[in-house]
Amino acid sequence: MNGEHETAVLSPQIGWLLLAMLGLLWVYLGVLWGKKAKNMEGYMVAGRNVGLALAAATAMATWVTSNTTMLAPQFALELGVWGMLAYSTACFGLFFFAPMARRIRRIMPNGLTSGDFIRLRHGKPAWIVFLIISLTYSFAWLVSMAMAGGLFMNAIAGIPFEWGMTTVLLVCVLYTVFGGLYAVIGTDFIQSVIILIGVVFVGAVIYNRIDFDVTYAVVLAERPAMLYVLLPAAIIAFFNNLLFGMGEIFHNNVWWSRAFAMRKGVAAKAFVLGGLFWLPIPIAVGFIALTSGVLDINLPRPDMLGPLAASQVLGVAGAVIIFIVLFCSLASSIDSLLAATSDLVTEDIYRKAVNPDASEQTVRKASIGIIIGLGFLTWLVCMNNPGTLAQVLFASGPLVGSAIWPVAAGLFWKKTNPWGVFAAMLLGSLLGLWAYSDEYGFGWYSGALVGSAVSMVITLGSTLIWPKDFDWNSLNESNEELKKGTIK
Numbered sequence: 001m002n003g004e005h006e007t008a009v010l011s012p013q014i015g016w017l018l019l020a021m022l023g024l025l026w027v028y029l030g031v032l033w034g035k036k037a038k039n040m041e042g043y044m045v046a047g048r049n050v051g052l053a054l055a056a057a058t059a060m061a062t063w064v065t066s067n068t069t070m071l072a073p074q075f076a077l078e079l080g081v082w083g084m085l086a087y088s089t090a091c092f093g094l095f096f097f098a099p100m101a102r103r104i105r106r107i108m109p110n111g112l113t114s115g116d117f118i119r120l121r122h123g124k125p126a127w128i129v130f131l132i133i134s135l136t137y138s139f140a141w142l143v144s145m146a147m148a149g150g151l152f153m154n155a156i157a158g159i160p161f162e163w164g165m166t167t168v169l170l171v172c173v174l175y176t177v178f179g180g181l182y183a184v185i186g187t188d189f190i191q192s193v194i195i196l197i198g199v200v201f202v203g204a205v206i207y208n209r210i211d212f213d214v215t216y217a218v219v220l221a222e223r224p225a226m227l228y229v230l231l232p233a234a235i236i237a238f239f240n241n242l243l244f245g246m247g248e249i250f251h252n253n254v255w256w257s258r259a260f261a262m263r264k265g266v267a268a269k270a271f272v273l274g275g276l277f278w279l280p281i282p283i284a285v286g287f288i289a290l291t292s293g294v295l296d297i298n299l300p301r302p303d304m305l306g307p308l309a310a311s312q313v314l315g316v317a318g319a320v321i322i323f324i325v326l327f328c329s330l331a332s333s334i335d336s337l338l339a340a341t342s343d344l345v346t347e348d349i350y351r352k353a354v355n356p357d358a359s360e361q362t363v364r365k366a367s368i369g370i371i372i373g374l375g376f377l378t379w380l381v382c383m384n385n386p387g388t389l390a391q392v393l394f395a396s397g398p399l400v401g402s403a404i405w406p407v408a409a410g411l412f413w414k415k416t417n418p419w420g421v422f423a424a425m426l427l428g429s430l431l432g433l434w435a436y437s438d439e440y441g442f443g444w445y446s447g448a449l450v451g452s453a454v455s456m457v458i459t460l461g462s463t464l465i466w467p468k469d470f471d472w473n474s475l476n477e478s479n480e481e482l483k484k485g486t487i488k
Contacts, residue, residue: 009319015157018320019164022327023171029190030175030183040360043180043367044112044343046261050185052270055262058185059094059274061192061332062254064281072282084286086238090245094275097249101259101267103411108475114256114407115348120475121410126422131348133403133425134251137396138341141248142378145334150382152326156319165382168327172334173375176342177368181261184335191328192277198325199281205318244448247400250407254340342370398432401451405459413463414470420462428455 010018037043050058072087108117114134119127150165175183249255259267346367351358358366406421432451 009316010157010323012158014320015153015159015164015323018157018323019153019159019167019327022324022331023167026171026187026331027175027178029187030177030179032179033183033186034175034179036182037180040363040367041112042182043364044339044347045257046181046185048261049263050258050261050266051263052266052273054185054189055258055266055270056273056277057192058188058258058332058336059255059271060277061188061195061328062258062336063090063094063274063278064192064195064329064332072286084283086241087282087286088279089238089242090248090282091275091279092242093245093247093249094271094278096246097255098268098271098275100250100408100411101255101262101271104256104259105262105264105267107411107472108260110476111256111260113344113347114251114253115344117256117410117475118406119348119352121470122406122416122418122421126406126418126425127348129422129425129429130251130403130406131344133399133429134253134344135341137248137400138252138254138337138344139374139378140396142334142337142341142374143381145330145337146378146382149327149330149334152323152330156323156326162383166379168330168334169375169379169382172331172338173371176335176338177371180367181257181339184339185258185261187335188332191332194328195281195325195332196277198321198328199284201321202284202318202325239449241448243401243404243452244397247397247402247404247448247452251400251403252340253344254336257340257343338371338374341374342367345370395436395447397448398436398451399429401432401448402426402428402455404452405456409459409463414472415463415467416459416470417462417466417468420459420466423462424455424458427458428452 036047041047072084104111104117111117115127115131118130122130146165146169149168150161150163153159153164153168154161175187179186258270262270346363350366350370351363355362355366402425406416406424409416410421428451431454432447435450436447
């Protein structure tokens with residue numbers, strides 16, 4: 001991945017200048033907003049006082065990842081119109097999480113992580129499996145976005161992959177370390193505004209410059225399968241991505257931390273608004289794939305289509321806008337993952353298992369060390385070229401798919417069987433990974449579908465056959481229990 005990309009629109013000097021300006025701005029804001037975090041609750045859940053505007057903005061900005069702007073065109077390129085629409089189904093994860101977030105806020109007023117819920121609701125065995133699933137997925141997401149940072153900087157500005165990826169990670173690690181969730185949500189608000197303005201601008205310019213009749217004729221002549229609405233793989237991918245998006249959001253501490261951070265009465269509205277703002281973006285950027293034949297782009301990797309096509313159509317000024325929008329989409333998700341994953345490791349592993357008697361100052365130092373460690377491990381993996389963005393991210397699809405029903409049923413169904421949940425996540429993950437494999441299964445676009453189906457059958461079946469009563473009050477850990485790190 002070394003060297004300058006031959007299709008770069010911006011010079012490396014301009015790219016480095018933009019990167020330095022954006023990086024310094026976010027680090028400054030991280031330090032500024034981080035001053036609000038007076039204790040660990042402020043650092044981890046922003047004082048539980050985030051209002052509707054910031055809440056909706058952080059939901060939208062976090063979900064507008066590099067995967068949205070770079071994988072949506074790849075989906076359309078490989079699977080046609082259904083592929084473009086398939087990625088947009090991820091909005092339903094935000095919509096369906098809205099009532100869940102409201103319930104989370106009500107039944108766990110002192111909660112800090114999604115792991116807290118699984119541990120208290122389903123017991124230690126299920127909690128251990130859940131942590132493996134959640135940490136594996138979070139790390140895969142981190143790697144995919146760090147890769148995307150290096151790829152798009154190389155594609156647009158000719159910055160070597162390794163240097164671009166390293167810089168993006170370093171910036172995000174720095175301002176997350178300084179500011180915690182306060183810095184993450186504050187920068188998300190600014191990033192969401194930039195992303196929306198940038199996407200609207202790019203869409204308007206491409207709409208005016210591309211001849212739709214010519215585009216249709218070229219696609220029909222050169223790649224007619226892209227227009228075939230009954231392509232079996234694309235239809236499977238449509239439902240697989242719907243479930244993958246639900247699994248990503250339902251289980252991941254990125255979204256639970258936001259539910260805990262929002263004021264009472266805000267969470268449901270915020271996630272619905274976030275989903276509505278996010279919905280048009282993957283469709284708009286996915287359409288770019290349909291224009292690739294007209295633009296005659298030299299495409300070394302399918303996940304580079306989006307930034308290459310947009311910068312080629314828009315020229316230098318447009319490439320600057322694309323650079324800023326993509327940087328914001330990357331930063332808004334990397335920072336969220338660093339903060340939320342660090343919280344999960346700090347709270348569920350360090351405080352609950354390693355050092356239950358740690359002081360708040362010691363816990364914060366541990367959290368900072370974990371953020372830095374996550375950044376370093378992500379950097380190491382990315383330096384070894386793990387594959388395309390889709391390959392890296394969707395390998396975790398079976399895992400997150402298996403967590404959908406255990407989380408949803410556990411939140412709303414009093415008689416959910418804990419051992420059934422344990423088996424559902426374990427077997428759903430294993431059989432989903434089998435389906436994902438090329439050698440034995442059906443392909444990358446089926447893993448989450450199989451994982452969630454197996455998990456659903458086991459979760460619902462075990463609860464119907466062996467129901468187990470649960471006391472909802474046991475989810476409300478006292479502050480003393482939280483400080484002691486007592487595992488129930």
